[in-house]
Amino acid sequence: MGTLYNDKTPFTRVFLFTGLALMAVGLIFGLIGGLQYLVPSFLKAQLSFDKIRPLHVSSMVFWIIMAAMGCVLTYIEEHTGRKLYSARLAKVQFGFFLFAILSIFSSYVMRIFGGREYWEFPPMLAIPIILGWILFLINFLLSIRTLKNQPVYVWMWLTGVFFFLFTFLESYLWLIPYFRNNVVNDMTIQWKSYGSIVGSWNMLIYGSSIFFMDKISGDKKYSRSPIAFAIYFLGLFNLMFNWGHHIYTLPTHSFIKHISYAVSMTELLLLGRIIYLWKSSLSTTQKHYHQPGYRFMAAADVWIFLNLILAITMSVPAINIYTHGTHITVAHAMGTTIGINSMILLAMIYDIMANSGRKIIPFKQSLKFGYWLANISLFVFWVALIIVGILKARWQMSVDQEPFGSMMSQLRPFFMIFLGSGTTLAIGFLTVISILLTQKPLSQST
Numbered sequence: 350m351g352t353l354y355n356d357k358t359p360f361t362r363v364f365l366f367t368g369l370a371l372m373a374v375g376l377i378f379g380l381i382g383g384l385q386y387l388v389p390s391f392l393k394a395q396l397s398f399d400k401i402r403p404l405h406v407s408s409m410v411f412w413i414i415m416a417a418m419g420c421v422l423t424y425i426e427e428h429t430g431r432k433l434y435s436a437r438l439a440k441v442q443f444g445f446f447l448f449a450i451l452s453i454f455s456s457y458v459m460r461i462f463g464g465r466e467y468w469e470f471p472p473m474l475a476i477p478i479i480l481g482w483i484l485f486l487i488n489f490l491l492s493i494r495t496l497k498n499q500p501v502y503v504w505m506w507l508t509g510v511f512f513f514l515f516t517f518l519e520s521y522l523w524l525i526p527y528f529r530n531n532v533v534n535d536m537t538i539q540w541k542s543y544g545s546i547v548g549s550w551n552m553l554i555y556g557s558s559i560f561f562m563d564k565i566s567g568d569k570k571y572s573r574s575p576i577a578f579a580i581y582f583l584g585l586f587n588l589m590f591n592w593g594h595h596i597y598t599l600p601t602h603s604f605i606k607h608i609s610y611a612v613s614m615t616e617l618l619l620l621g622r623i624i625y626l627w628k629s630s631l632s633t634t635q636k637h638y639h640q641p642g643y644r645f646m647a648a649a650d651v652w653i654f655l656n657l658i659l660a661i662t663m664s665v666p667a668i669n670i671y672t673h674g675t676h677i678t679v680a681h682a683m684g685t686t687i688g689i690n691s692m693i694l695l696a697m698i699y700d701i702m703a704n705s706g707r708k709i710i711p712f713k714q715s716l717k718f719g720y721w722l723a724n725i726s727l728f729v730f731w732v733a734l735i736i737v738g739i740l741k742a743r744w745q746m747s748v749d750q751e752p753f754g755s756m757m758s759q760l761r762p763f764f765m766i767f768l769g770s771g772t773t774l775a776i777g778f779l780t781v782i783s784i785l786l787t788q789k790p791l792s793q794s795t
């Protein structure tokens with residue numbers, strides 16, 4: 350850790366280093382999982398698919414959460430111009446999360462489950478996450494001090510911090526028999542909470558990205574403008590209600606589905622705005638093209654556009670019936686967590702590292718290689734998953750009853766493309782991560 354962290358490095362950076370390490374580990378788990386699609390016996394005795402999938406997904410979820418917390422804690426200090434209310438609280442918060450992550454990974458390796466999809470670990474291990482998050486909320490509120498006249502990103506952070514806690518608790522309501530005993534209600538609440546948890550961490554990430562864009566453009570007008578607040582409310586509205594497309598296949602009240610569908614379609618407004626602003630964002634991109642952070646933001650812009658088209662298509666009930674439970678859902682989940690969340694977080698980590706006095710290299714050579722390899726591979730990876738999803742959906746709905754084995758052999762070439770592009774995707778990201786993790790602070794470099 351000598352080169353990574355010294356007495357002068359603010360503690361909040363430890364969240365970022367840990368997040369990057371989790372991403373690196375998660376990429377390796379992902380590759381093992383991808384290989385097991387083709388060779389199911391690979392590492393079966395030690396790390397079978399039922400262990401590797403939660404290990405991969407949890408590493409990636411905690412990469413996003415750790416990095417988002419690190420960015421918010423750092424940017425609060427930059428925004429207020431003061432230190433955090435309590436660095437000690439942040440350290441204890443980090444301790445709770447580290448304990449939870451290590452225990453969760455150990456429980457998966459020992460095949461001790463007991464949770465639900467995405468949070469497969471024993472429910473007891475949710476307690477340190479909840480405690481850590483409560484400390485985050487307290488530290489946030491006491492560091493901000495007032496909500497009067499705050500720019501939009503402070504509201505987004507507050508919403509993200511508060512809603513994550515609320516919806517994370519909600520995702521454990523199944524522990525209470527009243528909720529668990531009614532299957533439809535139980536599933537509805539479960540999927541609603543998952544949709545909103547993602548919406549909550551998006552608030553943390555998008556809020557930080559607005560702060561970052563303000564900083565890079567040197568213009569603070571946008572974050573206080575009525576349009577910024579209008580878009581924030583649209584995001585909040587979606588966070589609360591757009592989860593409905595997760596439950597179209599459940600026999601629940603139709604008004605819930607109709608409201609959710611209508612809300613999902615409001616996302617078209619966001620899409621329209623992106624296209625409208627496309628040209629001006631292109632010229633701004635060119636202006637800052639030499640900055641790594643800006644490049645990653647530009648990549649996220651393209652991924653937002655592509656994923657929004659996929660998400661809106663999947664939200665149409667008549668299409669959702671086909672895509673539900675296929676790799677199109679996986680493409681949606683991975684496309685957004687990689688293309689949007691990870692790209693934006695990497696952009697901000699570059700920015701934060703540069704401010705910590707690290708000699709951040711300009712956008713060339715190895716960084717350029719990693720960046721382009723990751724983005725091009727991601728496109729191939731994403732398209733391969735969508736094709737697998739379409740073929741599987743066709744098989745699920747077919748009246749011919751084609752045997753499962755022959756459907757799987759049709760998918761094999763696409764799984765090979767998935768694995769090949771997944772490997773180059775991982776190499777691209779590992780290059781970027783290693784550049785970030787091995788940057789020495791300026792005082793230590795010659």
Ligand code: HEM
Nearest residue numbers: 379380382383409678679682683686687691768771774775
């Ligand atoms: C930053 C990079 C990555 C992130 C954030 C990420 C995220 C995710 C997420 C959120 C899921 C759950 C999807 C769902 O259940 O719908 C998932 C599943 C999966 N990922 Fe990744 N992933 C990444 C890279 C990779 C790579 C490089 C591979 C290698 C091939 C990979 C292979 C897999 C596999 C095999 C699954 C399981 C899909 C299934 O259940 O059938 N991932 N990933």
